[in-house]
Amino acid sequence: MSAERRLQVLRAHLAPGDSSAGACHALSRHDTAGASASSSGSAAPYASADGKPTSYARVHGAVSREPARWRRVASLGKEELTDVIYEKAVGEGIAKITINRPEKRNAFRPRTIQELSWCFGDARDDPEVGAIILTGAGTLAFCSGGDQAVRGKGGYVGEDGIARLNVQIRRLPKPVVAMVAGYAVGGGHILHMVCDLTIAADNAVFGQTGPKVGSFDAGYGSTHMARLVGQKKAREIWFLCRLYDAHEAREMGLINTVVPLAQLEEETLVWCREMLRNSPTALRVLKAALNAAEDGQAGIQELGGNATMLFYQSEEGNEGRQAYLEKRPPDFTKFKRLP
Numbered sequence: 001m002s003a004e005r006r007l008q009v010l011r012a013h014l015a016p017g018d019s020s021a022g023a024c025h026a027l028s029r030h031d032t033a034g035a036s037a038s039s040s041g042s043a044a045p046y047a048s049a050d051g052k053p054t055s056y057a058r059v060h061g062a063v064s065r066e067p068a069r070w071r072r073v074a075s076l077g078k079e080e081l082t083d084v085i086y087e088k089a090v091g092e093g094i095a096k097i098t099i100n101r102p103e104k105r106n107a108f109r110p111r112t113i114q115e116l117s118w119c120f121g122d123a124r125d126d127p128e129v130g131a132i133i134l135t136g137a138g139t140l141a142f143c144s145g146g147d148q149a150v151r152g153k154g155g156y157v158g159e160d161g162i163a164r165l166n167v168q169i170r171r172l173p174k175p176v177v178a179m180v181a182g183y184a185v186g187g188g189h190i191l192h193m194v195c196d197l198t199i200a201a202d203n204a205v206f207g208q209t210g211p212k213v214g215s216f217d218a219g220y221g222s223t224h225m226a227r228l229v230g231q232k233k234a235r236e237i238w239f240l241c242r243l244y245d246a247h248e249a250r251e252m253g254l255i256n257t258v259v260p261l262a263q264l265e266e267e268t269l270v271w272c273r274e275m276l277r278n279s280p281t282a283l284r285v286l287k288a289a290l291n292a293a294e295d296g297q298a299g300i301q302e303l304g305g306n307a308t309m310l311f312y313q314s315e316e317g318n319e320g321r322q323a324y325l326e327k328r329p330p331d332f333t334k335f336k337r338l339p
């Protein structure tokens with residue numbers, strides 16, 4: 001962004017018409033400050049060329065950058081959570097799931113996977129939750145993949161393993177945002193890739209280590225990666241097992257944005273809050289559609305499920321059911337055959 005444009009945006013942000021005095025709007029503070037952070041979402045809709053707030057800014061107003069007030073969910077059902085911290089933001093529809101094994105760089109063991117699965121299930125079923133953050137405890141690692149000390153001959157897949165967790169995140173009809181500080185490597189790298197968005201701190205490091213430790217993911221971990229970064233790059237990442245910093249990761253399309261470590265949660269919350277303003281059904285169907293393009297029959301099934309859910313909410317859908325219950329022929333004549 002040019003210095004002049006940045007100034008315009010800053011002016012627009014401070015303009016009296018901006019109802020958001022005190023709270024920052026969705027425009028990244030890092031963009032306004034000209035820091036090294038880079039964001040794919042430009043500030044364009046928030047200020048017009050003359051520096052005044054656009055109608056978009058006037059209508060939608062500001063997104064709060066305030067910290068969330070987290071309420072901890074210590075147990076799900078009868079089970080205490082030991083490997084994962086599960087929290088919900090008070091008064092807003094955000095859940096946060098934190099892998100809590102920092103002494104192991106948040107490597108997951110079967111128990112971790114099981115708890116993650118419960119938390120994702122709860123967040124999916126909670127109608128108040130509209131966006132889910134997945135992260136790792138501490139600043140050194142998001143997740144370093146499968147705990148190699150407990151890896152058995154059968155891997156983790158048979159015990160609610162990562163393969164199933166990936167599918168669960170893909171199928172979850174709400175956006176999941178990976179909030180990455182430090183290492184996201186091995187299975188941890190795959191976890192962030194299957195999330196819908198990735199916000200990274202400037203200390204984040206990305207890569208696959210599988211071929212070094214006798215492991216690989218021939219599912220989403222390779223095929224979805226190729227969709228994100230292209231075939232050549234995906235082969236480089238897997239075959240050479242190099243590590244990439246956050247800016248390199250953003251350049252290659254692995255992640256959405258990079259922010260200073262101290263602002264990681266603030267920025268992630270802003271992205272979640274922006275999404276929460278939008279139609280949940282639109283986001284849900286878009287996620288299913290974007291997945292369907294690469295998920296074959298399973299993806300179409302998911303998209304089809306959404307179509308049915310919407311149709312059941314319509315008058316036309318209800319007419320069929322009602323007619324059956326009333327033992328009369330359905331009258332579909334009143335419904336237009338739209339072009």
Ligand SMILES: CC(C)(COP(=O)(O)OP(=O)(O)OC[C@H]1O[C@@H](n2cnc3c(N)ncnc32)[C@H](O)[C@@H]1OP(=O)(O)O)[C@@H](O)C(=O)NCCC(=O)NCCSC(=O)CCC(=O)c1ccccc1C(=O)O
Nearest residue numbers: 103104105107144145146147148155156183186187209215
């Ligand atoms: C992440 C590192 C680069 C961080 O390096 P550094 O900051 O120097 O910290 P360390 O001193 O190395 O680590 C601190 C502490 O943590 C332990 N640890 C870290 N990662 C792991 C791990 N993955 N498993 C077990 N333990 C781990 C480390 O040993 C230290 O403990 P001490 O007791 O203090 O010694 C670096 O740590 C690193 O490279 N880690 C390993 C990364 C890795 O190779 N991960 C595994 C990739 S393969 C994978 O994830 C399998 C996925 C999987 O399970 C799967 C997926 C799909 C289908 C099947 C399977 C399957 O069953 O295998």
